[in-house]
Amino acid sequence: MDSPNKAARVEKILHTLEAHYPNPPIPLDHTDTYSLLVAVLLSAQCTDERVNKITPALWALAKTPEAMMDVPVETIQAVIRPCGLSPKKAKAISELSHILVEKYQGQVPADMAQLEQLPGVGHKTASVVMAQAFGVPAFPVDTHIHRLAQRWGLTSGKNVVQTEKDLKRLFPKEKWNKLHLQIIFYGREYCTARGCDGTRCPLCRWCYPNRKKPKQLHKP
Structure with missing residues (x-):
């Protein structure tokens, strides 16, 4: 099986994350x-x-x-x-x-x-x-989202700045805020830094079924 193209990967990621985390909470406790x-x-x-x-x-x-x-x-x-x-x-x-x-x-x-x-x-x-806090479309990218975006073939960026630009270009603006949280939760549960190397979690395996070696990452 050949690896799905980027558009197919984007759709699969959106569908999978929505199925797993339809209402992701803000992980940091706050009152205002x-x-x-x-x-x-x-x-x-x-x-x-x-x-x-x-x-x-x-x-x-x-x-x-x-x-x-x-x-x-x-x-x-x-x-x-x-x-x-x-x-x-x-x-x-x-x-x-x-x-x-x-x-x-x-x-x-x-x-x-x-x-x-x-x-x-x-x-x-x-x-x-x-x-x-304000509901303004943004796509915060930390080292964890940077890592997953590379594993899923969404960016070849060597830093979070480029990764943010690539993700904003690939995903609809109205999904950015929710998607940011969904990726965080998926990364914690399935595609952790040590638990998946780009070949183990369901999304990594679907995106790259022929990948045999760990995904080499560009560290931010």
Whole structure:
């Protein structure tokens, strides 16, 4: 059997992910846009599960930018230490809280460029907030989505920037926000970093039935 062409792979991926995860939840616990922004910031190089264990203690300190800006950075750092990179993340949380209060009346701006200017908020974090808080079409690409997109032959990009462009070109805009979450959940359950090498999970086998060797990945 020859490998399906890219259009066929796209359709199969959409159908499979919709069948498995018709209503994917947002994996980071939050109560509003601010708590989502901070949780996504904390998730850098950290699992969502660990972030969800840490954030209740952080919200016990302060639930709003106004309250958080008065919490010493050292206190924030002590709470979020298990998430890793705590000095940098604590400083960013404190600084962005000040900026939200002083520049945006305590509200998280619904603007990609303004979000990306906040301390500790890169393109991926801003994309998640735009997609999941404001419903604006975005396709946040982290290392996990980058890995799966390569395994499924959707991109040959050597970085997440190119992978994001390729995925946006291949999939309908109205599906981006949901698809981002669906790919994350599929990757966790079926196509993990160690559990699948591009030859084991159902989608990898369907997309490339003749693939015998592990898929060589371009690391971002």
